[in-house]
Each structure stands twice: as C-alpha cells, then as structure tokens.
Amino acid sequence: MTEREWVQFHRPENLAKSIAIEAGELLECYQWRGDADRERVADELADVLTYALLLADRLDLDPERIVLDKLERTRAKYPVEKARGRSAKYDQL
Amino acid sequence: MTEREWVQFHRPENLAKSIAIEAGELLECYQWRGDADRERVADELADVLTYALLLADRLDLDPERIVLDKLERTRAKYPVEKARGRSAKYDQL
Amino acid sequence: MTEREWVQFHRPENLAKSIAIEAGELLECYQWRGDADRERVADELADVLTYALLLADRLDLDPERIVLDKLERTRAKYPVEKARGRSAKYDQL
Amino acid sequence: MTEREWVQFHRPENLAKSIAIEAGELLECYQWRGDADRERVADELADVLTYALLLADRLDLDPERIVLDKLERTRAKYPVEKARGRSAKYDQL
Numbered sequence: 001m002t003e004r005e006w007v008q009f010h011r012p013e014n015l016a017k018s019i020a021i022e023a024g025e026l027l028e029c030y031q032w033r034g035d036a037d038r039e040r041v042a043d044e045l046a047d048v049l050t051y052a053l054l055l056a057d058r059l060d061l062d063p064e065r066i067v068l069d070k071l072e073r074t075r076a077k078y079p080v081e082k083a084r085g086r087s088a089k090y091d092q093l
Numbered sequence: 094m095t096e097r098e099w100v101q102f103h104r105p106e107n108l109a110k111s112i113a114i115e116a117g118e119l120l121e122c123y124q125w126r127g128d129a130d131r132e133r134v135a136d137e138l139a140d141v142l143t144y145a146l147l148l149a150d151r152l153d154l155d156p157e158r159i160v161l162d163k164l165e166r167t168r169a170k171y172p173v174e175k176a177r178g179r180s181a182k183y184d185q186l
Numbered sequence: 187m188t189e190r191e192w193v194q195f196h197r198p199e200n201l202a203k204s205i206a207i208e209a210g211e212l213l214e215c216y217q218w219r220g221d222a223d224r225e226r227v228a229d230e231l232a233d234v235l236t237y238a239l240l241l242a243d244r245l246d247l248d249p250e251r252i253v254l255d256k257l258e259r260t261r262a263k264y265p266v267e268k269a270r271g272r273s274a275k276y277d278q279l
Numbered sequence: 280m281t282e283r284e285w286v287q288f289h290r291p292e293n294l295a296k297s298i299a300i301e302a303g304e305l306l307e308c309y310q311w312r313g314d315a316d317r318e319r320v321a322d323e324l325a326d327v328l329t330y331a332l333l334l335a336d337r338l339d340l341d342p343e344r345i346v347l348d349k350l351e352r353t354r355a356k357y358p359v360e361k362a363r364g365r366s367a368k369y370d371q372l
Contacts, residue, residue: 009311012134017310019141020206024303030106031296034287037164041105042154046163048112049145049156052138061135063142070139072136102218108215113299117210124203125195198320199309202302209295209302216292227291228340231331232349234298235342239325247321249328256325262348 015055022047108148115140201241208233294334301326 026044029036056063119137119186149156212230215222242249305323308315335342 012129014311016120016123016134017203017306020116020120020210021303021307021310022163022345023113023141024206024300024306027109027113027296027303028300029177030096030109032293034104034106036105036109038152038154041109041148042159043149043163045145045154046159048116048141048149049149049160050163052141052145053160055134055138056142059131061131062140066139067142067146068136070136070143092163110213110296113209113303114210114214114217116208117213117299120203120210121207124207125200195300197313198315198327199313202306202309202320203363204317206302206306209299209327213295213299216295217353220290220292222291222295224338224340226344227295227334227338229349231334232345234302234327235335235346236340236349238331239346240322241320241324242328245317245320247317247324252325253332256322256329 010058012058013054015051015058018051019048019055069086075084103147103151105148105151107149108144111140112146112148115144196244198241198244199245201237204237205234205241207238208237280319289333289337291334294330294337297330298327298334299331 022044026041026048029041030042053063056060056066115137119141122134122137127151146156148154151157208230212227212234215227215230239249241247242252302325305320305327308320308323332342334340335345
C-alpha cells in the first residue's frame with residue numbers, strides 16, 4: 001500500500017472504523033437469510049481481515065500471537081466441564 | 094473449540110454477527126478519542142480475528158488466499174498514478 | 187445532557203461511531219439465537235435511538251422528516267407490483 | 280410496508296442485523312475524515328432510524344418511552360457533580 005501513499009489515512013482509529021464498516025458489509029450477506037453466496041462472503045471477509053491485519057501491523061501486534069493469547073484466556077474462563085454445549089456467557093455458567 | 098461442543102453455534106450467519114459485534118467492541122476503544130489502550134485494542138482485535146478465522150474455516154476459505162486475491166483486485170481498480178495520496182473511492186478518481 | 191458538558195464529545199463522527207457500537211450491542215442480544223430478552227433489547231435499542239437522535243440534532247436534521255423522505259424514495263424504487271414478497275435489492279428486481 | 284408483504288422478513292433478529300448494517304453505512308460517511316456530506320449522512324441515518332422504529336414496533340416498544348427511561352437511568356448513574364466534562368465510563372468515575 002506504500003506506493004499509493006495511503007498510509008496517512010491508516011490511523012488506528014480509521015482502521016477500527018473500517019473494520020466495523022466492512023463487518024457490516026459482511027453481515028449484509030446474511031441480512032434476510034441464513035445462507036449466502038460464498039464468493040460474496042469471501043470478498044467481504046477479505047476486507048475485514050485486511051483492515052484487521054493493517055491495524056495489527058500499525059500497532060505492532062502479532063495477529064497470530066494475540067489470537068492464541070485470547071484463546072488461552074477463553075479456555076481458562078470457560079472450563080470444559082461447565083461450558084459443554086452451551087452458549088451462555090462465562091459469568092452465567 | 095471442539096472439546097466444548099460449541100461448533101453447533103458456529104453457523105456462518107452467527108459468526109458474521111459475531112464479527113460485527115466484536116468490531117463494535119473494538120470501535121468502542123476509539124469511541125471518544127483517536128488513541129486507545131494498546132492492550133485493550135489487542136484484546137478486541139483478537140476477537141474479531143478469531144471469529145473471522147472461524148468463518149473462513151467454516152466456509153473452507155483460505156484466509157491468506159482471499160486477502161491476497163482481494164489485494165490484487167484492489168491494485169487493478171486503483172492505479173498508482175491516479176490514487177496516490179487520495180482516499181476517494183475508485184469510481185470517483 | 188448540557189448540564190454534564192458532554193456536548194464537547196458529541197462531534198458527528200463520534201456519534202456515528204457510537205451508533206455503530208450500540209448497534210453491535212443490540213445485535214449481541216441475537217448473537218446465537220433468533221429470540222432475545224425483550225427488556226435487554228429495549229435497553230440497547232434505546233441507546234441506538236438516543237445517539238441517532240443526538241446526531242440528527244447536531245446536524246439540524248428532523249428525524250421524522252428524513253425517515254419519511256427516505257420512505258418516499260424507497261416506495262418509488264420498489265414498485266408494489268414487482269417487490270411483493272421479495273427481499274431482493276431493487277436493482278435485482 | 281404491509282402492501283409489499285415485507286413483514287415476513289422483519290423478524291426482530293433480521294431487523295437487529297439491518298440496524299448494524301445501516302450503522303456501518305452511516306459510519307462509512309466518516310471513514311477517513313471527521314466531516315461528511317450532510318445529505319449522505321441524512322440518508323444513512325434515516326435507514327438506521329427506520330429499522331430501529333420497525334424493531335420497536337415489532338416488539339411493541341414505545342421508542343420515545345424507552346429513550347426517556349434510559350436517559351433517566353443514565354442520569355442516575357452519572358451524577359452531574361462527578362461526570363462534568365468527562366467521557367469516562369460511570370464505573371471509572
């Protein structure tokens with residue numbers, strides 16, 4: 001993206017907005033029904049991921065690292081025994 | 094996640110909703126100002142990425158592949174000559 | 187709200203972010219299932235409406251007026267004959 | 280809207296999704312900068328309001344009532360003395 005000098009617009013706040021905007025477009029694939037065209041979903045999901053990776057890069061965060069860290073914390077909060085087959089928030093278990 | 098039998102809730106539509114929900118929480122870090130606590134952003138960004146990767150997995154999409162494909166198409170739509178230093182949509186160039 | 191001197195934070199951009207954030211919280215009521223607790227929905231919907239009305243006020247827009255104007259334009263775009271019982275976008279009719 | 284038989288698509292969950300989608304389009308007006316075209320904002324804000332009012336109607340909620348109720352609760356949580364000129368969450372005051 002450097003070659004287009006777009007980095008000036010890539011302040012973290014703008015990237016966070018962009019992720020929310022693209023997440024809305026992704027959700028639009030499922031607005032009125034539960035299934036959606038796979039190609040269209042791929043396209044919108046790519047936009048979400050792109051802005052998410054740009055934000056990680058901008059804040060010097062390792063995407064893989066933060067995902068694994070979060071997974072670890074989730075595991076600790078939702079013990080297998082209690083959470084099996086439920087979608088309740090951990091503090092309601 | 095299999096061990097918690099949560100996969101039953103991971104229909105693509107629900108994952109698309111989850112991405113939008115987490116994108117909102119990420120945006121909340123920047124609700125009233127342009128900077129945000131890096132740890133908190135890392136946490137919310139991890140949630141967005143996790144659901145995005147789960148959706149890709151569910152639809153048998155390769156995250157890296159769709160991001161690169163989209164980048165290629167973006168490159169083609171926004172020629173360097175015209176797009177330098179501008180944030181306008183490609184059809185307004 | 188004037189008495190709390192919060193107006194300084196109510197720049198249109200921040201209000202637009204706030205609407206998206208609250209819309210995410212509203213959506214969270216329906217994250218894993220199609221029904222939701224009515225009280226909780228009322229609470230989150232109130233937040234969406236509040237920020238939407240604050241933004242209208244900030245831009246000197248009449249909420250009722252813009253809703254009716256938009257409805258008029260929608261009516262013109264989706265003729266009853268063609269749109270009955272369909273959820274397709276008007277340009278796909 | 281009855282004349283178009285669209286009510287069948289207006290399940291609360293779909294309306295909640297629609298609000299989030301339109302909130303994303305509204306946010307797009309401010310994606311890269313703090314100001315936006317007023318007409319475009321009016322248009323997107325109208326969409327947010329329309330779906331919000333449809334959801335209220337669907338759940339038999341009085342929009343004005345829930346906004347005022349919420350305002351009352353906010354007033355109680357953020358005492359004027361402490362909250363003046365701050366944007367912190369009430370539990371951080």
